[in-house]
Amino acid sequence: MLNSEKKTLRRFFAIYTILVITLIIAVSMIYYKSSSERMKLEYKTLMQDFAILQTKRLKWLHNHFPRYKKYPRDDRYNSAIYDLEYNEIFSTMKSRDINFNKNLYFTKNYVIYFTILSDYYLGAKYLFIEIPKNSALIDMIYKKIAIFSAMALFVFLIIGYFLAKLFIKPMRESIKLLDNFIKDTTHEINTPISIINTNIEMLDSSKFTKRENRILNRVKIASRTLETIYKDLKFTTLENGNVVKNVKFNLKDLLLERVEYFSLLIESKKIKIVLNLDDFYIEADSNLISRLVDNLISNAIKYNKINGEINITIKDKKLVIKDSGIGIKKENLDKIFKRYSRFNSSEGGFGIGLNIVKQIIDIYNLKVDIKSEENVGTEVTIIW
Amino acid sequence: MVKIVIALLLTVSLNANFKKDCVACHKSKGVSLRKAFMDALLVYGGKKNFKTALFYYCKNPVIFNSVMDEDLVKKYTPLKPITIDDDELKKLLDEYWEKFKVIGNLK
Incomplete structure (x- = not known):
């Protein structure tokens, strides 16, 4: 393969690979976004149910306070209540990352859902529900993205290989045409050059006038130049056969x-x-x-x-x-x-x-x- | 209920005493201060908002300012605005909050 072909192929592959990687990243990002949105929706649905349950329990406690003072707990979730002045009334949450601006958010180990109560049971306006984060779900998304990306890259590289072959085909044909032309020409000029050189050497220069000798020298120069070109072309066309x-x-x-x-x-x-x-x-x-x-x-x-x-x-x-x-x-x-x-x-x-x-x-x-x-x-x- | 509390508070003297005047009076009328507190808390939520709302009600004890059961409010209507000094009233409300508050009393 010629250097120019290699260079063209390298450039083509560089651009092609950048485009393919960009495409894969874009698709992966869209997939990640939609998957994480779906995951958030699943978390939200589950935690909304917990919030409804916790609100009912808070209502009961409100009506029976202070006869019953035990804050309602559940094995499935932790919770916290805050009054409208953002003071903590009670909390069983493990995470201390409290955010009053996000409906659903993630900390390192937990998912936290936040809702506003319509009735301030026990004086609480804000209710937080906390559950442990299921990292297996996110890992599965990453795994799917990695597998998809690897497969897509593999498929696109195969397609790229065939595209590259199509791409350099005209260039190869031109080079081949030129090589064939030189090969044929070289073969054809061999005999005339040999005849010219042999006959020039056979001439007796002493019998020529000074002017004729000058002309003979020019012919000799031309024939030697031709011979050099012939040898070069022969070397080139027999590149692999020398x-x-x-x-x-x-x-x-x-x-x-x-x-x-x-x-x-x-x-x-x-x-x-x-x-x-x-x-x-x-x-x-x-x-x-x-x-x-x-x-x-x-x-x-x-x-x-x-x-x-x-x-x-x-x-x-x-x-x-x-x-x-x-x-x-x-x-x-x-x-x-x-x-x-x-x-x-x-x-x-x-x-x-x-x-x-x-x-x-x-x-x-x-x-x-x-x-x-x-x-x-x-x-x-x-x-x- | 809050109206009743405030109505009773109207009768206290300038040097009002929560236990002697508020609690005793409520007890005699059969209106629970605890129940009144929890009903008000359900609507007013935080400490500051709770006290501000009750202070305003004491100064303007009309039926549409009340968060209590309507029948109970009507029973003690008409109510007269409280006449004691604002600072004294605030002190009584502070004591009321501290006595019945939920924060710090849950386990």
């Missing part, structure tokens, strides 16, 4: 060979090459390292100025290729390794060169450091 053959070789020799290979192109832009190469033996597939080096040198030439400079250094297990070219914008630095990423339309290309570099770096667990300043140049360091 067989790595590691051998020990001197990176310095490879660099010298590749610089020689690009010499005509370098000369054409009048670029000064400064080489500072130590011997450095590495064990790797020389074709892969060649692709890596070719792409870096090719970029250093392609994006350089006429009469520019390229410094190539091998020192302390580091390969540094520094150019005096147009540089890369800061905001584009973190995107340069993405396939088909191009930030300069003045030069040709598919935008796959640095992606190839990145793939080879990853194969050998190398480190890469890129420093660039617009209109000053770019310095690429590969660290072994």
